[in-house]
Amino acid sequence: MKTIAIANQKGGVGKTTLCRELSACCALRGYQVLVLDCDPQGNLTQSWLDSDVYEATLSHVLIEPETTGGIKAEPLPLDDAIVESPLGNLDIVPADIRLARFEMQPDYLTHRMRNQLKEHGTAYDFIFIDCPPQLGKLLTTALYAADYVIVPCASDAMGLQGLSDLAYTIGQVRKNVNSELKMLGAVINLYKPQRNLSAQSRQAVEEAISLVGHVFDTNLHDYSKIAEAPSQKLPVVLYAKTHRAADQMWSLTDEVLDRLQISRQKLSAVKGR
Template identity: 35%
Template structure:
């Protein structure tokens, strides 16, 4: 059965989409069958995996509001071993259109339950807000992975996210758990990054991945070429870091 991981943090600019793209691509590179779902209306995961979000015929928006079925939305083998459910800005309207829809928290889950056994991993990129789209991702997922930027305000808002996960687990998805926290944008040259990591490890009662994602120019460049870091610069520190993260994720599945 496919393991479904939602990548979430309502704080923007923490490397959430970068982590979603490159974790999915690294798992696929290791021979795992992966489905990537873009639930962020910005559509950056979609474009970062080489799909033209403005010209694609059907998106997650069409799936959510019932205008298309899964087969009409899914992009098969966007990258070897990796299928994608793409998104664009249209998805931002879904929140309003779902107001009076019964069981709207489970729309994505209803679609994904039928195909999750076809995949080893399903990676969901959530929007940087605690919205109905995020709730849909969390009712579908079995766990939530939280990227945290190595900066002074790293823990700001994290307690709110953890509280949301707990609420969803209590009321909507009893299987949901915190997959863990992964540090991003780490700069070994600064004391601040080291202090943040140490502070979080001491004070956060959550699973924390050993892998730390560095601040890396090649990671920042890759999305503009529409390819993940393991294809853009396979030997870069960013690519190797996400490979290590993928190995950790796989080892926790065993």
């Protein structure tokens, strides 16, 4: 089981899209995948699921219910919030706006995601966490539960904001709660070819991204097909199979699997939960 957090403390850099597409590609390669939507906005959830197919969300797993008659209730186990996606071997723990209340929960609950994944996540090859786009208890909780971090970054000055803060946050998580957390790499996302990013500009971008680790070779262009796919409840590699956007997603997936030293295609299916 490899747990990968997709994180950046800057919004609008394609974090949710990257999490959605990477997890889908891994599932389509034959791996059993779980995705945790850890963003109260729930955009990843909405891109896969209609609201009538689930009741429990990640908020029910992480947040202690209000006491009734002085009796303290426990949060739900992770298994009770897992929902199958249309891809079959990709499951989702959905999010809703109530997840924002986690910021006001006791500090000891920051360990709950990690503990629940250890207990209920062992049937999965990969667990992807779509992190919230701001520093707080939710982001810290996700990083505490993760083995690796992938950082999406837009290829402009605005997109580079927050990288030093994220690098500091990751350093603090390593120092205080999760010494095993590793930077898997950064992805130049939302790349616009018409900007003609010069070699000098790319070097500047890569130097900024190097604050948080390796830069993947594959750039993800800002293709409209990627934005269209969620409305069809499909990843772009199925929505637009022959489009360049799909080729880039497969290429990035290969890079990620190679860095993890895992086969690009799973040879045998994981037995059911």
